[in-house]
Amino acid sequence: MEKCKKIWMNGEMIDWDKAQVHILTHALHYGTSVFEGIRCYETEKGPAVFRLKEHIDRLFAGCHAYRMKIRHPKEELISAICELIKENELKSGYIRPIAYVGYKEMGLFPLNNPTDVAIAVWPWGTYLGEEGLKxxxxxxVSSWLRIDSRILPPQVKCSANYANSVLAKIEALDCGYNEAIQLNLAGFVAEGPGENIFLVKNGxxxxxxxxxGALYGITAQSAMAIAKDFGIECLKRNLLREELFSADELFFTGTAVEITPIREVDGRVIGEGTRGEITRKIQEKFFEVAKGKDPSYHSWLTFV
Ligand SMILES: Cc1ncc(COP(=O)(O)O)c(C=O)c1O
Known part of the structure; x- marks a missing residue:
């Protein structure tokens, strides 16, 4: 990864290499941290953060589920992110706020330990490559089923959830694929290990x-809003694995993957075997919006 100058930790700007935690930090042992992935894009008016408020709201809601109390108001984290982007002279890239159960007592019970917060930013291009985006x-389809809300809350971006994602990712790459698709315990399609999935059928x-088991993804909500503005019908319903194979188009949405078309699933070519027309339309609009080129969506951007 590309280093930046500063990382924000518990209210202070720390040198990148000095932003460290104690080895007995609770979160390191028990997965007790909640994080966000946010992007900022270069616009004509400088860097702009995409849907910042929604990401911070989700971070706080996730911490609430784990009874973690962030000692900073939402507004402070929002200004810290903007400050950090300026301080690091970032034009575009990735923003990673993480709230974690810190160092104090050992053992599972976390409520006597502090909730610490750190925010890092760094330049990060496409997650699955330019070629994949195009x-x-x-x-x-992974042999690792998606976590279920009876086991761990999938709507919380808790680090523990990502052990499941990591297993799916390793398996997909070991088998020569770019990414996994995870089914839930009932056998329906849930999502990717770090992204939501969309199918296009008959327009x-x-x-x-x-x-x-799908995360309430902020990119997914944005893609659906864009689609609706184009007059494209959007449905939420359970999908069977075989419906993936016969889809006209498939794509992933997520902060990391942005909007990435899927051209093959388990050796089956999807649609024309390349980015479909509806995917292209939504993807192009998404980038136009994120880069501040469409004023009618400026409410989604926080200009730094
Ligand atoms: C498991 C999972 N699903 C979906 C997403 C996509 O969510 P968003 O668009 O809010 O980044 C993410 C990334 O945050 C994720 O980790």
Missing amino acids: NGIRCK ALITPPEDA
Whole structure:
């Protein structure tokens, strides 16, 4: 990764290499941290953060589920992010706020320990490559089922959840694919290990509902809003694995992957085997919006 100058930790700007935690930090042992992935894009008016408020709201809601009390108001984290982007002279890139159960007592019970917060920013281009963004990626349906809300809350971006994602990711790459698609315990499609999935069939968009184990993705909400503005019908319903194979188009949405077409699933070519027309339309609009080129969506941007 590309280093920056400063990282924000518990209210202070720290040198990148000095932003460290104690080895007995609770979160390191038990996965007790909640994080966000946010992007900022270069616009004509300088860097702009995409849907910052929604990301910070989700961070706080996630901490609430784990009874973690962030000692900074939301507004302070929002200004810290803007300050950090300026301080590091970042034009575009990735923003990673993380709230974590800190160092004090050992053992599972976390409520006597502090909730610490850190925010890092760094330049980060496309997650699955420019080629993938343009022509699509190849996916494998994972043997690792998506976590279920009876086991861990999938709507919380808790680090513990990502152990499941990591296993799916390793398996997909070991098998020569670019990314995994995870089914839920009932066998329906849930999502990717770090992204939501959309299917295009007969001109309409279909994506699995939250109760299928799909994160309430901010990029997914944005893609659906864009689609609706184009007059494209959007549905949330359970998807069968075989519906992926016969889709006209498939794509992933997520802060990291942005909007990435899927051209193959388990050796089956999807649609024309490249980025489909509806995917292209939504993807192009998404980048136009994120880069501040469409004033009618400026409410989604926080200009730094
Ligand atoms: C498991 C999972 N699903 C979906 C997403 C996409 O969510 P968003 O668009 O809010 O980044 C992410 C990334 O945050 C994720 O980790």
